[in-house]
Amino acid sequence: MITDTNPFIYSRPLSPEDIINRDDETQKLLKNVVGGHFVRLYAPRKYGKTSLLQRALRDGEVHEGLVPILVDLYRVSSIADVTVRLERAYSRHLRGPIRGRVEEFLQRTGIGLSLGAFGISAKLQLDPRVDPLPALHALLDLPLRLEESGGQRAFIAFDEFQDVDKVPDLDGLLRSHIQYQGEVASYVFAGSEPGLMKQLFENKDRPLYGSAVPMRLQRLANEDIARYAIERFRQTERGIGEALNPLLSVGQGHPQRVMLLAHRLWEEVAKGETATLNHWDAAFAAALSELNAEFDAQWRGLDTSEQKTVRAIIAGDGSPYKGDVLRRLALTKDMVRKALPRLAATAEIEPVDGKHVVVDPLFAEWVERINSD
Ligand SMILES: Nc1ncnc2c1ncn2[C@@H]1O[C@H](COP(=O)(O)OP(=O)(O)OP(=O)(O)O)[C@@H](O)[C@H]1O
Ligand SMILES: [Mg+2]
Structure with a gap:
């Protein structure tokens, strides 16, 4: 059985226990959410938006009694896509008695919605001519039903929100629902393309203009990264030694790049050993060579x-x-x-x-x- 595994993950969102200090950001986000303010969370790609959302959703559920729902809008391109993503999001996140009550409500609409395996997603797959719009309206109104069935506030995070722009008039449709939900639901819109996010929220002609408190996710602090890296090397019976400083200086607090460099460094160091500058040089070279094709495409x-x-x-x-x-x-x-x-x-x-x-x-x-x- 393999037990000696690399503790630095750089290829997917992290679970709340694994993230480097985002305590202040989580608090700030939750304060807005509990206060009923909508938030627009933006940052460059790979800054940890999804990881932060997962942490805030978890804490919101545990400490504030919110009903957490994470909707991933990555590359949606039609109303049907959005409908499916919403239905699946509720299906993944709702538990306990609330789930039962929501399922009952969805079934009573008679439009094929369900939190089980045979919801609107299956229906749309079987018959692409089915109009998804009534289902989308019902799903967007679910926070009102959650409130009716137990008085809990919903905390709904739309991730990759910039992609709503690919579906004509979707932001207007969203607005028509969420503007009446301030008392029962809080929305966080997370996205990475600053240009597109600006378009959606700062252009006076757009439906969501001025409707969310802006929050920019920043780089990680070196002292937090250092503590985390030292600790994870130690837990896996290694030392980070003199390689720590070049790692911090090259990584510049960029969350994913720091983790990638730490991952590569860890790979160079055998169990029981402490990293040297030679290990660092090899790790740095390995990281750049891994990224060469990606950078080449980015450059072009x-x-x-x-x-x-x-x-x-x-x-x-x-x-x-x-x-x-x-x-x-x-x-x-x-x-x-x-x-x-x-x-x-x-x-x-x-x-x-x-x-x-x-x-x-x-x-x-x-x-x-x-x-x-
Ligand atoms: N707080 C953090 N602590 C440690 N690593 C982090 C943190 N935030 C992000 N990362 C690193 O960045 C990677 C990407 O994180 P995540 O998917 O949350 O970012 P994102 O901004 O949602 O990315 P995308 O732009 O692809 O949606 C993680 O795999 C992890 O390596
Ligand atoms: Mg993400």
Whole structure:
């Protein structure tokens, strides 16, 4: 039986026990939720949005008596998709007597909804001509039914919320339901593309304009990462030793990149040993080589002036307008000015203390190698 397993997970959302300190963020989120405020949680990809939602949903259930529902809207492209995701979300999360009462209510609607295996999802699969809209309306009204059947507030988190934009008028439809649910449900909308999230919530012409408190998820603090990494190396009978500092300095608090680097480092160190700088070098090289294809695709997804602007940010240490760098890259200030907002909208870069920073520190390392070639 295998018992010596790598304790650093970087490929999926973490369960609440496994996350590095997000206590303040969880508290802040829950305070809003309990107060009946809707929240829009945004951060670049892989910053730990889903992990934080899972933690907040768990704590909300245990400590605040909320009914937690997590709806994943990743790549939804039709009303039918959204209906299925909602039905499955309720099916996964409802337990105990509430589940029984909701199931009874859904069945009484007579439109084929059920928390069991033969709900609207199965029906839509058997007959794609079935109109999912009445089912979606009923599902969106479920928080009212939860309230009627026990007085519990629902805590509903929509993950990957930016994808609602792919379904015409979906945000309007959502608004028509949730605007009457302030007393019975709290909604959190989590998403990663800052540009799209802005569109949905900050554009006066959009239905959800100004309807949610913005909350930006930040990088992790080095002291929290250090404590976690030291502890997990120790628990698995290893030492992180002198490799800790380069790991913190390269990872720059980027949650997923830090965990990936720690994972690679752990792989280099045998049980009973303590990591050295040689282990670190090997781990770092392994991480970059693992990501090479991904970065190559990411790079090719940028147009020429975006690529050059990223290079200029890195070469200029956060300031993309340095004369010698611009000259070397054959880049004009005007091109930079136009590329910056596009790069920020897709979270390739973000402002930190008045400078521009490439969000992914390993991508920055990779680009740096182009610069120095
Ligand atoms: N608080 C945390 N502590 C430790 N690792 C974290 C934390 N948050 C995120 N991570 C790391 O980032 C990875 C991705 O986390 P998660 O899926 O929650 O992020 P996300 O922002 O929802 O990503 P996506 O943009 O793909 O939806 C995890 O596998 C883990 O390695
Ligand atoms: Mg996620």
